[in-house]
């Protein structure tokens with residue numbers, strides 16, 4: 001049995017995973033260490049362990065997703081849990097049912113874990129107050145995306161050895177990004193320094209304070225891409241979320257101008273350290289925030305992030321779904 005599975009899921013002190021804000025550094029490290037252990041299962045010819053046999057995981061997704069929904073489903077199935085997917089278009093919310101009624105009805109079928117994505121910040125928190133199962137936030141509006149931050153931290157840790165002391169640039173549409181918020185919280189809790197870079201119109205006032213003093217002391221705001229990239233160990237690019245700005249006054253002149261000032265290209269990447277890695281949570285808008293040769297280049301670890309997504313979500317389901325260590329080998 002792997003050493004990191006000698007402790008049972010009971011050692012995790014949270015009933016839900018609603019945000020990185022609720023975790024401390026030791027909680028994050030516990031999940032990352034478990035993710036390290038589970039990564040190897042994906043390389044086996046038979047990718048299945050009995051860890052969550054008999055458990056039920058329901059994916060309740062009210063927003064589109066490729067990576068998160070699929071990786072939670074794969075994670076559940078790799079641990080022998082039963083996985084069920086419910087999407088907004090197939091749920092009875094389209095007939096007028098409230099979110100809480102949907103959640104309590106799903107809970108009445110006695111799942112062990114419900115994974116929730118919703119366009120409204122706080123929706124998973126509301127659900128958690130009304131159900132008896134564990135709730136995982138798979139992205140709530142512009143608020144948090146905790147498992148993305150955990151898989152990002154796992155990817156960085158694998159490439160850089162440790163996170164403390166790293167300089168991380170997060171560039172793009174910070175205003176609408178739940179990934180930026182969760183990454184900022186996770187990486188500063190683990191001791192990294194973070195530069196947030198965007199035009200002022202895409203930089204929410206006070207974002208550097210969302211995690212209190214630790215985050216404030218370790219965060220720098222930049223409006224010039226070159227300043228954010230100078231000497232960075234990690235460059236995290238974000239997509240402009242046009243769908244969240246529909247009907248608003250434009251926040252930048254046009255996509256071409258945004259790309260010229262904030263896009264990562266061979267020229268701008270040269271400001272970062274020679275061994276800097278390039279990350280992106282996906283989906284990518286090729287040619288906007290990332291030049292195609294950088295997205296596909298040797299410094300990009302974007303698909304590795306996706307692979308880590310399964311391992312980290314296995315770790316989260318294990319901890320919240322009551323996994324048994326003796327069944328995990």
Ligand code: CP
Nearest residue numbers: 065066067068281282
């Ligand atoms: N990174 C991420 O959340 O991707 P999806 O929207 O495809 O799940």
